[in-house]
Amino acid sequence: MAFLDVTNATKKFGGFIAINDVSFSVEKGARHAIIGPNGAGKTTLFNLISGLILPTTGSIALEGQRLSRMKPHEIVRIGMARSFQKVNVFPRKTAFENVQVALIANRKLQFNPFHAAAGLFGDEIMQLLEQVRLGGDSGRRAGELAHGKQKQLELAVALAAEPKILLLDEPTAGMSIAETLSSIALIRDIVQQRGITLLFTEHDMNVVFEIASTISVLHHGEIIATGLPHEVRANDDVQRIYLGRE
Numbered sequence: 001m002a003f004l005d006v007t008n009a010t011k012k013f014g015g016f017i018a019i020n021d022v023s024f025s026v027e028k029g030a031r032h033a034i035i036g037p038n039g040a041g042k043t044t045l046f047n048l049i050s051g052l053i054l055p056t057t058g059s060i061a062l063e064g065q066r067l068s069r070m071k072p073h074e075i076v077r078i079g080m081a082r083s084f085q086k087v088n089v090f091p092r093k094t095a096f097e098n099v100q101v102a103l104i105a106n107r108k109l110q111f112n113p114f115h116a117a118a119g120l121f122g123d124e125i126m127q128l129l130e131q132v133r134l135g136g137d138s139g140r141r142a143g144e145l146a147h148g149k150q151k152q153l154e155l156a157v158a159l160a161a162e163p164k165i166l167l168l169d170e171p172t173a174g175m176s177i178a179e180t181l182s183s184i185a186l187i188r189d190i191v192q193q194r195g196i197t198l199l200f201t202e203h204d205m206n207v208v209f210e211i212a213s214t215i216s217v218l219h220h221g222e223i224i225a226t227g228l229p230h231e232v233r234a235n236d237d238v239q240r241i242y243l244g245r246e
């Protein structure tokens with residue numbers, strides 16, 4: 001048993017097989033990247049792992065606990081948090097309030113906007129915002145933050161769940177080069193400091209090779225290679241299919 005085990009997972013949409021008998025494991029503490037061309041099935045695989053959709057067949061387990069029948073919020077409670085390709089924050093709430101809502105939800109408190117103490121979890125929220133370098137933006141509305149900062153806020157929201165494993169779907173999508181560089185450093189520091197296992201998808205190969213300790217390559221819904229970054233880079237199939245070298 002590894003930390004996260006995906007075993008013979010298949011997902012069909014009607015007659016179309018988006019994920020085809022995929023098996024792979026993520027080791028505790030790994031920074032595991034899933035790469036593959038557009039439409040390879042990366043987001044579908046993430047949706048299966050985080051419980052947004054059910055596999056047609058096969059199973060997914062975190063520390064031996066089968067996730068396939070759990071609801072997404074139950075999966076968060078047992079230690080898995082994720083972010084999405086598109087920014088997913090409450091735009092009219094401040095950065096502070098976005099993290100506060102996440103903490104309230106994760107601690108199972110009733111959220112009553114009329115009675116909620118404005119300062120509830122204040123220290124913890126500021127610590128999380130400072131960790132993602134948003135300490136100075138706590139009072140700004142999320143929708144007014146630059147794209148890179150909105151992604152940092154999403155990270156703080158995900159961290160509010162105190163995850164053991166974090167799933168990031170294209171964490172640097174839409175970022176400028178400067179934002180991408182600082183985001184890579186931030187993600188690496190945070191997962192290392194907090195001992196979080198990371199599973200991520202990414203188009204930008206520079207980002208992949210900067211962060212990943214292990215890489216799996218998805219092609220037409222199948223895993224065609226898994227290994228250390230230098231092994232995957234040298235793999236003939238990967239070079240031919242993914243990097244476009246015949």
Ligand SMILES: Nc1ncnc2c1ncn2[C@@H]1O[C@H](COP(=O)(O)OP(=O)(O)OP(=O)(O)O)[C@@H](O)[C@H]1O
Pocket residue numbers: 013016018036037038039040041042043044045
């Ligand atoms: N709900 C759905 N119904 C039908 N087909 C779907 C559905 N979701 C995804 N697909 C199809 O499954 C395939 C894999 O899509 P997916 O979004 O998982 O790929 P991806 O690797 O994440 O692509 P990208 O890199 O472009 O985000 C695509 O052909 C897509 O059209």
